[in-house]
Amino acid sequence: MHNTIEMLFRYLPLRISLAVHNLPKEIFDKINEIRLRLNAPTSVTVGNENIVFDSQGNPCEITSSICATKDEIQECIAKLTHNSLYTCDEYITRGFIPIPEGGRAGVCGKSDGKNFMEIYSINLRLHRFLPLVAEDLVKVFSDKGVGGVLICSPPAMGKTTFLRSISYLLSMGKGMAPLRIGIADTRWEITAGMNLNGIADVILGMDKAASINILTRTMSPQIIICDEISGDEVDAVLEAQNTGVKLIASVHCNHPKELKNRGRLAKLLECGIFDYCVMLKYENEYKTEILPIGDIV
């Protein structure tokens, strides 16, 4: 885990990386995100808690917290883009910069309607690879057969970590026979920094609907995995289902019942795309609950 955070230190200005490094161990070990804001508090996210700290790494009030200067924001951007911002135009327009070692840094700021003219905030997300997080789902697949899965949780609860784990386990045949996996990795997050040595085919950087269409038509996967599904992908998913491809997807929500009120996404539930629902929670530790979707919707 430390290696992952230390990997992010190379993109941080020295003053801020020192402060993060000096955070109390119980915070440092659980950091999910490091967020830099121009002339505003720098914070780290632990579970669903936002922690601000001073330049010595002591948690403190917002008013005395360490703030990133314009030079520091620029330094961080320069490091993330290898001093070549123009190489990341298409990603920055979509609000992120791919991290060379895998993963992404979310960005936002002043826009001219299309491009960001100035970047005010940077969100460096840690991409953990915990290979056994989705082990219970593999057991369910092994006992009851493979089905579509919807992974539900509020943001930063480990949906992507779960998807990374299930990608690894299914494509490597850990706990069951290996399956052909197609991964639609729009934001370079699912496969970030991990070597999928199993039978997985990945489309990086393309929008999800197009990726799902291409994977279905050209790679004939047994399962398609994608992050943060939305109404835009409904048609592509339904088409994939007609060819027998199962879908494992995540969605931001507190409970799958909420999806019934989300227009086009509700259609996916009505059409029986998903057989199981995985709910992720954080109550001092990450918890996973796997339920047949019929029981809860």
Add this chain to the structure above:
Amino acid sequence: MRWVGAIILIAASYTCGSVLANIQSDELKTVDSVIRFLTYMRRRMYSERAELFEVFQSFKDEHLENLGFLSALCSCRNDFSQNWGMALDLLSMDQESKNELVILGESLGKLNLNEQLKRLDVCINALESSKQKIEKAIPIKQKTTKTIWLLSGTLIAIILL
């Protein structure tokens, strides 16, 4: 013997004048090489979105290599603005052209593609016009240098005779 000495003196002066005249054409060579460098950079950025460090490393130009310009640019991967400043110090160019390059260096790698290409175009155009000026001025300067040295040598030879 005196006449031989005088002829040698005149020939030596003429040679000195020619050498100095050639040094003046080095400025033209430098501007020309830098224009080629910027044009190469523009092409790699536009067509391949190549990173700056890769562009600096892959560009080949004997003149800029001899000046140490390219190795200065590649000397530190993390701080290109410092590299750029160090590299510019090695170039013998008119101040106007150097200023354009300084301005370019301040924004290099910090802009989106369109803005970056625009800045490069502005710099390339400025250097092109500077090159044209140098090209026009150089033959006159070279002739003047050679003539002054030849005449000086001849005058000294006459005095010594």
